[in-house]
Amino acid sequence: MDEKQTYTVSIYTENNIGVLNRISAIFQRRHINLESVNVSKSEIKSVSRITLLVQVTEDQIKKIIGQLEKQVEVIKAYYHTDEATIYQESCLFKLSTDLLTENDEIQKVINSSKSRVININKDFFVLEKSGTKEEVEELYHLLDKYGIKQFIRSGRIAITRDEMRVSELLKGN
Template structure:
């Protein structure tokens, strides 16, 4: 029986070494799997990085990839979760013409209804910041696109699990 594709958030705890992201992405590339988003940051554990990936694959593929990830020398531990098990967000920035703020009432309504905020204004442009789900970010993009977006950038997904994930204790036991 073929299992269906779904979205997985993968959290990979790694040593902070040069080339680790390249080796991890190669695992997906060899299987022709597209990584929809990637975020790398420090984690809750000193000197350990957390790579958060978003992929759309089957659970069978996910289990095989998890095994491959954990074979990487720098990978301390990897986890995967479905959307229902995580609290997740993306952040984005929009650069728009300052004229829109003064000459367009709709822009103010869009800013207020989208729970976005202006983080920078000058005579030529303003910068709008929005955090939310991918769908919320895309909805705001479509609303603003009609008015002309000068620049747009979106982060990869960041996520925490709803259930306790005692990764600190797990990593401490691995280090010992």
């Protein structure tokens, strides 16, 4: 039996109402959790790209890609291993401004984590970090002891190491 592993799924779609719902239903019917979801415009005019992160077997992901491509709005779907992609997540932390003025350690955490302050006022400051899920989680654990006021993390964004010829595919249609 195949072993589960993490796959990044890239789905090129028409930008129609309800397409994300129909795509997520394919995973829901199979009791597969979507670990992250990101939707944006793609490199192709009027085509959206949905990027999903899932943990499944290779056999499962092949069947899912087949189901996805049967959807009317789906132009093309791909799956990739972590090794085949360059990926990042972004996150924002809201912390008390007092930490910057009263705690030398917080500046060391900011510098060592390669994060940056993007907003500051008298009550709070906002710290931004981009990196792998592990880097984001490590920073979360470092900052947690200082009292995080708010935290948000994006879904995975990924670009393949190899060329994806979806543009040429569309020109042929």
